[in-house]
Amino acid sequence: MHEMKPVFDLIGTYAVFAPFVLMLISYTFVHNPVLTQFLGMCPFVGVTSRVDTSLGMSYATAFVVTMSTIVSWLINTTILVPLKIEFLYIVVFILVVASLVQIIEIIMKKVTPALYQALGIYLPLITTNCIVLGTVILAIEIKHFDLFQSAVFAIANCFGFALGLIVMSGIREQLELFDVPKAMRGIPIAFVAAGLISLAFMGFSGLVK
Amino acid sequence: MKLYEFFTKGLIKENIIFGMVLGLCPTLATTTSAKNGINMGIAMVIVMVGSNFFISLIRHMVPSKVRIPVYIVIIAAFTTIIELLMKAYTPDIYAQLGIYIPLIVANCVPLVSAESSAAKYPPLPSILSGAGTGVGVILAFAVLGGVRELLGNGTLYEIRVLPQNLKTFMIFVMPPGAFICLGFLVAGFAKVRDRIYPKKAA
Numbered sequence: 059m060h061e062m063k064p065v066f067d068l069i070g071t072y073a074v075f076a077p078f079v080l081m082l083i084s085y086t087f088v089h090n091p092v093l094t095q096f097l098g099m100c101p102f103v104g105v106t107s108r109v110d111t112s113l114g115m116s117y118a119t120a121f122v123v124t125m126s127t128i129v130s131w132l133i134n135t136t137i138l139v140p141l142k143i144e145f146l147y148i149v150v151f152i153l154v155v156a157s158l159v160q161i162i163e164i165i166m167k168k169v170t171p172a173l174y175q176a177l178g179i180y181l182p183l184i185t186t187n188c189i190v191l192g193t194v195i196l197a198i199e200i201k202h203f204d205l206f207q208s209a210v211f212a213i214a215n216c217f218g219f220a221l222g223l224i225v226m227s228g229i230r231e232q233l234e235l236f237d238v239p240k241a242m243r244g245i246p247i248a249f250v251a252a253g254l255i256s257l258a259f260m261g262f263s264g265l266v267k
Numbered sequence: 268m269k270l271y272e273f274f275t276k277g278l279i280k281e282n283i284i285f286g287m288v289l290g291l292c293p294t295l296a297t298t299t300s301a302k303n304g305i306n307m308g309i310a311m312v313i314v315m316v317g318s319n320f321f322i323s324l325i326r327h328m329v330p331s332k333v334r335i336p337v338y339i340v341i342i343a344a345f346t347t348i349i350e351l352l353m354k355a356y357t358p359d360i361y362a363q364l365g366i367y368i369p370l371i372v373a374n375c376v377p378l379v380s381a382e383s384s385a386a387k388y389p390p391l392p393s394i395l396s397g398a399g400t401g402v403g404v405i406l407a408f409a410v411l412g413g414v415r416e417l418l419g420n421g422t423l424y425e426i427r428v429l430p431q432n433l434k435t436f437m438i439f440v441m442p443p444g445a446f447i448c449l450g451f452l453v454a455g456f457a458k459v460r461d462r463i464y465p466k467k468a469a
Contacts, residue, residue, distance in 0.1 A: 070448060093442060095296070096292050096296040096442070097292060098294075099294075100289070101373060102292065123434060126351070145347065145351060146347065147369075148343045148346050148347050148369050149340060149343040149347060152339055152343050152372050152373065153336070153339075153340065154341070155373075156336050161389040169466065170422045184376070185335075186373050186374065186375050188370050188373045191370060191372065192292075192366060192370055192373070195366055195369050195370070196366060196427065199366075199369075241455075241457070245288055245450075245453055246450040246451065248445065248450070249446045249449050249453065250446065250450040252446040252450075253444070253446030253450065254443070256442045256443040256446055257438070260442070260443065
């Protein structure tokens with residue numbers, strides 16, 4: 059019995075983090091934002107024709123999602139709630155997102171011009187990417203997370219988004235080599251492929267409540 | 268362009284969902300049944316008509332560099348109005364559509380409509396164009412929702428159509444079915460559109 063003790067202690071010490079690990083697994087695999095919640099569909103279809111652009115898009119989106127969730131949470135609890143103007147949340151959150159996208163656009167233009175060129179129109183479109191506002195609204199207005207939970211939720215959603223994008227772009231790169239019926243070429247066959255990936259992801263359901 | 272064409276071009280010729288494949292989040296998420304899809308479409312039409320009207324009124328005052336944030340704020344204002352109205356008068360529809368009502372603001376459709384018509388034309392054509400695009404959205408949602416409901420539940424607008432004992436494919440009301448249905452509908456739509464509006468030989 060003595061040998062068992064250290065193991066229990068280890069779990070006891072880190073038990074605080076267990077909900078967050080579960081959250082990460084849950085929103086990356088089980089409730090994947092792209093394949094089961096349909097958030098961030100525009101880049102999912104738009105930039106996934108190559109793996110490297112979808113990686114770049116994932117980085118940019120991850121930064122914007124995490125930052126805007128934290129900033130929106132702070133604004134919500136320090137300004138909107140005390141002043142009782144929570145009903146304005148849509149306007150306020152979208153402004154936070156838009157300004158953060160502007161910042162990342164300026165930084166990327168300077169630091170990684172090649173990636174900036176590759177992402178093209180989709181960079182400013184992160185503003186109108188549902189996953190950013192969707193994560194913010196889900197964390198703050200629907201699930202009422204605290205700050206740390208919101209941040210973990212945002213990171214988990216980004217992992218899910220990146221996973222969806224990368225799997226999809228890998229499959230689409232392969233699809234180009236196949237003889238697809240003419241009517242289904244391009245976007246239609248990509249949707250059917252996405253449906254099959256989504257079907258595979260349904261296998262994760264029940265993994266985490 | 269004649270005035271009625273502002274309305275009709277959004278229906279099939281430039282259908283924003285099936286033709287341009289934009290605004291996919293609500294397209295896939297809210298079309299589990301025809302009724303849900305139509306409700307979502309109606310909410311989007313109201314937002315688009317209102318925001319197109321206001322954007323068109325202020326189109327000469329807004330510097331082109333900051334036009335996108337201005338449009339987004341106007342769209343956000345109308346989304347807030349719709350959200351509060353739906354919460355008050357149709358709480359069950361609001362509960363069904365949930366997060367996708369506030370997400371209208373982060374949807375490409377109203378922004379594309381604003382950018383392509385309201386930023387260039389006077390109020391009346393802009394309203395017509397917004398309404399046309401919106402009706403196109405309702406049509407697309409109704410078709411996609413109808414197909415998924417029929418295959419997944421055997422019902423159409425909550426009325427049982429298929430024989431009671433016929434087994435249906437539950438998968439079509441779940442996420443994978445949405446992708447697969449949309450893929451085939453986009454392919455089919457392109458065929459139909461090319462038949463109605465044949466492409467001129469270049």
